[in-house]
Amino acid sequence: MAAYEVGKKPKFSAALKSESYQRLINDTLGDKNVAQTFIAEISTVVSQNYQLQECDPATILSAGLMAQTLKLPLSPTLGFAYVLPFKSKNGLSRATFQVGYKGLIQLAQRSGQFERLGVREVHEGEYIGQDEFGDDLFKFSHEFDSKPVVGYFAYFRLTNGFKKTMYWTVDQCKAHAKKYSRSYGNGKGTDLWTDNFDLMASKTVLKLLLNRYAPLSVELQKAVAADQSVINQDGSYSYVDNTDAADATAIQERKTTVGNSILDDTEDENDVVVPVVEAVEQ
Secondary structure: OOOOOOOOOHHHHHHHHHHHHHHHHHHHHHHHHHHHHHHHHOOOOOHOOHHHHOHHHHHHHHHHHHHHHHOOOOOOOOOOOOEEEEEEEOOOOEEEEEOOHHHHHHHHHOOOOOOEEEEEEEEEEOOOEOOOOOOOOOOOOOHHOOEEEEEEEEEEEEEEEEEEEEEHHHHHHHHHHHHHHHHHOOOOOOOOOHHHHHHHHHHHHHHHHHHHHHHOOOHHHHHHHHHOOOOOOOOEEEEOOOOOOOOOOHHHOOOOOHHHOOOEEOHHHEEEEEEOOOOOOO
8 A cells, every 4th residue: 555644634525635645546446436436435434423534634544445455345334344533642633444343254255265254242041161172062042132241252164174163251352352452441431342342342252263263365364464553654553552562363443333432542652563564375
């Protein structure tokens, strides 16, 4: 992805009309019709979130182009990918790229290596325990639908027969969020983990499962690496809400259906910056 200067910029709607932004979009996407569709889509996303309108336009465009190059729609109601605002303590607002759990599933399915793949909430009474091999056992039934959610179950089976599952309790997901998300850990209750816990937890368990055990296509590697980051002008990723970028699986999703929710947490000098590494096809 081409780079462009990040700094004090005009509003996104004005910046988007500039010759440099138009050229960047066309050069990146390589098709004028696709470019025009993208411009309409990202303009709609920004117009529907007033706090996103305050973000540096360059970071909005970077995040949007990441979703477009992965061929993931940006409409918040679809749940594939998001462009979300993040505000630092010094007042600087930047946009982050977020991949949704539906986006992870779609990218994985494109590889043609998955026969089954999904994630679901586990209600009280559905978890039975473990067998002699340590595999989690469940009894899924609609009779438990009204019971509280106690955990999240992700699974996949490859076309070659290999299969793997992962189950995390609600407490495990909360501990993970507190450890890796500064905004969730600050106890202010203004972050999207708080507003969309089930969605976030489902995404987290699925992402951990895929990242640890599944063959990752180039697209999926790219999405996992860029998830929950500000995409910088040099192509590197700043994980602004993650306290430990060494664990790539700790980068979580926020959902935009809360409308104008915005994270408000870290100083810019505390951002964790990781250079882009070219993905290797498996």
